[in-house]
Amino acid sequence: MDSTGSAKGNQKRSPLDLIMNQLRRKAIFTERKKPAVSRLFRQSESNSKRNGEIPELKESEGSEEKENSEPKKEVNNMDDEIGSVVGWDRVKQFIEKLGKTPHSQNLNLSHCDLTATDVVELATLLPFLPQLDVMDLSWNDLVGGSLKALTAHLQHLERLRVIKLCSCRLTAQDLTALGESLDCIPLMEVIDLSWNVGIGAGNLRDFTSRLRPDNTLKELRLVDCQLSETDITALSVALPMLSSLEDLDLSNNKLLVKGMENFTSSLGSTPQLKSLKLSMCGLNKDSFSILGQALRFITGLEQLDLSCNKEASGGLASMATNLTHLKHLKSLDLHLCCLTKEDLLALVQVASSLQELRELDLSSNKGVGDTLQDLLHTLPLHQISKLPLNNCALSTSACHALAANMVNFKQLERLNLSWNKCVGENLREFLEPMKATDSKLQELRLSSCNLTTEDVLHIESACQRGVLSRLKQLDLSYNGSVGGGGWTSLFGKAGCLKNLEELDVSLRPAACLSASPWLPALLEALPQLPCLTRLSMQHWAVSSAEREKLEKILSKKNVILECEATPTSKATAYREVL
Structure with a gap:
C-alpha cells in the first residue's frame, strides 16, 4: 500500500516539478552560505509568490520540518533587515533635507523651520530610531500645537534621555501630550522647555500634573517661560515627584515672595539637587532670606546662581549664615546683585567654610572694591579657577592686594579685571x-x-x-x-x-x-x-x-x-x- 501510494504520488508530479525543486534546494543552500549583508539585496519568498513563481512542494512531513523551518526564519530576519535599511534611508533623507547631519543617537533639528507637516513626518520615522538618546527640536516656532502627533510615537524611543523644545511656542495641549508620554520613556533625564511663554499663565500644571513618583528626571529647565505664581505653585506641588532632580533652572521668571515661599517649602523633597539657577528672577531682600532657610535641606548643592537680581541689595547679609550648610558648593554667582558692604562682609565671615568653592562671581558689584582684601584672606585661593572682578570699582590698594595673592591662585583659569581703571x-x-x-x-x-x-x-x-x-x-x-x-x-x-x-x-x-x-x-x-x-x-x-x-x-x-x-x-x- 505504501509503495503504491508513493508511486501514485510521484506520478502526479511532473518532471518539471522535480527539476524546480532541485534548483530551489540548491539556491537555498547557497543562500545560507552568503553573509547577512548580501541577503538584503535578494527578493523575499513573499515577493516570489506575488510574482507567480512555483512554490516548493513537500517530499515528506519530516523533510518539511527539517528543510523549511530555517528558511522561514531567514526570510523573517531578512524582512526586518530590509525594513530597517529602508527606514534609515528615509530618516537620512528627511534630516539631510533640513540641512542637518543624520545620527542614530542624536537627532538635532534645532533652527530648521519645522512645520506641523514635518512633525507628523518625523513621527512616522521614530520606529527607525530605536537607539535615539537625544532629541533637540528647539527654535522651531511652528512645532507648537502639533507636538501630540510626535509624542504619540515616543514609545519607540525607549532609550531617549534628553528632549529639548526651547522656543517652540508650546501650548497647553502640547504640555499635556508631553506629560502623558513620559510613562513610555522610562529613561528620560533631561527636559528643556525654556523660552516658551505659553508655559506660563497657569499652563505648567498641564505638564507637572502628569509626573509620576517613579520618574527618572534629573534636569528641568524653564528659562524665561513667564511663569506666574500659579505655575510656581504647580511646580512646588510636583517637586515631591522629582526625587531624582539634580538641576533646576528657573532663570528669567519673575518670582514673587509668595511664590518663593511655596517653592522653597518643597525644595526639601529634592535631596539630590546639585544646581539651582534663579538668575534675573526679581528676587529681593526678603526672597534671599526665604531661600536661605531652604538651603538647610539641599546640602548637596554644588552650583547656586542668584545673579542679576538687582533688588536683592542687603539680602545676602541675611542669607549668608545658611551658606555654611552647603559644604559641597563649587560655584556661587552673585554678579549684578547690587551687593552692599554689609553683604560682602557677611560673605567674608562664611567664606572659610566654603572649602570646595571653585568659582566665585562678584562682578558688577561696586562694593567689592572696599572688601576684596578681607575676602582674599578667607577664600580657598589655591583651588579657585574662576574669579570675575570686572566692573567692581577696585581701588589701587585692592589691586595691590589681588596682585600680591596671584602666586596663591594655583588653579586659576579665568581672570576678568575689565572696567577697573586701576589695573x-x-x-x-x-x-x-x-x-x-x-x-x-x-x-x-x-x-x-x-x-x-x-x-x-x-x-x-x-x-x-x-x-x-x-x-x-x-x-x-x-x-x-x-x-x-x-x-x-x-x-x-x-x-x-x-x-x-x-x-x-x-x-x-x-x-x-x-x-x-x-x-x-x-x-x-x-x-x-x-x-x-x-x-x-x-x-x-x-x-x-x-x-x-x-x-x-x-x-x-x-x-x-x-x-x-x-x-x-x-x-x-x-x-x-x-
Missing part, C-alpha cells in the same frame, strides 16, 4: 608672580583698564616666559592709550600663544586710530596662531589694501573678522584735531 600701569604686579609651570590661565580679560604701552609689553614678557601658553581668550579692547609699539611687540611674540582662539583689540566706538603702524606685525603673526577662530578689531582705521590682505589671510584659516573699519583718512583727520 592700568599696575599690570606688571599681576603678571610677574605667575610662573609658567603653575599657570593654567585660559581667559584673560582687560577691557577698558587704561592699559599703557608698558602694560602690553609686560603681557609680551609673560608670553615669552610661557605664562600665557594655555590662553584661549585675550580681551584687550577699549585701551586706546596703548601705542603702536606695544601692539607690534605683542604680535611679534604671537608664536607663544599657540592655543589662542579669540583676540579682541577693538577701540571704543568714539575712537578713531590708524592700525597701519602695527598691522604688518599682526599679518605676520596670524600664521603662527593655528587655533584662532575670532579676531575683533572694531573701529580701527585700515585702508582698503590693508583690509584685503587681512581678509585674504583670515579666509584661509576660517577666522571670523569683526572689523567695522574706518577709512585711514578719517583717522588722520581725527588725530590732527586732537
Whole structure:
C-alpha cells in the first residue's frame, strides 16, 4: 500500500516539478552560505509568490520540518533587515533635507523651520530610531500645537534621555501630550522647555500634573517661560515627584515672595539637587532670606546662581549664615546683585567654610572694591579657577592686594579685571608672580583698564616666559592709550600663544586710530596662531589694501573678522584735531 501510494504520488508530479525543486534546494543552500549583508539585496519568498513563481512542494512531513523551518526564519530576519535599511534611508533623507547631519543617537533639528507637516513626518520615522538618546527640536516656532502627533510615537524611543523644545511656542495641549508620554520613556533625564511663554499663565500644571513618583528626571529647565505664581505653585506641588532632580533652572521668571515661599517649602523633597539657577528672577531682600532657610535641606548643592537680581541689595547679609550648610558648593554667582558692604562682609565671615568653592562671581558689584582684601584672606585661593572682578570699582590698594595673592591662585583659569581703571600701569604686579609651570590661565580679560604701552609689553614678557601658553581668550579692547609699539611687540611674540582662539583689540566706538603702524606685525603673526577662530578689531582705521590682505589671510584659516573699519583718512583727520 505504501509503495503504491508513493508511486501514485510521484506520478502526479511532473518532471518539471522535480527539476524546480532541485534548483530551489540548491539556491537555498547557497543562500545560507552568503553573509547577512548580501541577503538584503535578494527578493523575499513573499515577493516570489506575488510574482507567480512555483512554490516548493513537500517530499515528506519530516523533510518539511527539517528543510523549511530555517528558511522561514531567514526570510523573517531578512524582512526586518530590509525594513530597517529602508527606514534609515528615509530618516537620512528627511534630516539631510533640513540641512542637518543624520545620527542614530542624536537627532538635532534645532533652527530648521519645522512645520506641523514635518512633525507628523518625523513621527512616522521614530520606529527607525530605536537607539535615539537625544532629541533637540528647539527654535522651531511652528512645532507648537502639533507636538501630540510626535509624542504619540515616543514609545519607540525607549532609550531617549534628553528632549529639548526651547522656543517652540508650546501650548497647553502640547504640555499635556508631553506629560502623558513620559510613562513610555522610562529613561528620560533631561527636559528643556525654556523660552516658551505659553508655559506660563497657569499652563505648567498641564505638564507637572502628569509626573509620576517613579520618574527618572534629573534636569528641568524653564528659562524665561513667564511663569506666574500659579505655575510656581504647580511646580512646588510636583517637586515631591522629582526625587531624582539634580538641576533646576528657573532663570528669567519673575518670582514673587509668595511664590518663593511655596517653592522653597518643597525644595526639601529634592535631596539630590546639585544646581539651582534663579538668575534675573526679581528676587529681593526678603526672597534671599526665604531661600536661605531652604538651603538647610539641599546640602548637596554644588552650583547656586542668584545673579542679576538687582533688588536683592542687603539680602545676602541675611542669607549668608545658611551658606555654611552647603559644604559641597563649587560655584556661587552673585554678579549684578547690587551687593552692599554689609553683604560682602557677611560673605567674608562664611567664606572659610566654603572649602570646595571653585568659582566665585562678584562682578558688577561696586562694593567689592572696599572688601576684596578681607575676602582674599578667607577664600580657598589655591583651588579657585574662576574669579570675575570686572566692573567692581577696585581701588589701587585692592589691586595691590589681588596682585600680591596671584602666586596663591594655583588653579586659576579665568581672570576678568575689565572696567577697573586701576589695573592700568599696575599690570606688571599681576603678571610677574605667575610662573609658567603653575599657570593654567585660559581667559584673560582687560577691557577698558587704561592699559599703557608698558602694560602690553609686560603681557609680551609673560608670553615669552610661557605664562600665557594655555590662553584661549585675550580681551584687550577699549585701551586706546596703548601705542603702536606695544601692539607690534605683542604680535611679534604671537608664536607663544599657540592655543589662542579669540583676540579682541577693538577701540571704543568714539575712537578713531590708524592700525597701519602695527598691522604688518599682526599679518605676520596670524600664521603662527593655528587655533584662532575670532579676531575683533572694531573701529580701527585700515585702508582698503590693508583690509584685503587681512581678509585674504583670515579666509584661509576660517577666522571670523569683526572689523567695522574706518577709512585711514578719517583717522588722520581725527588725530590732527586732537
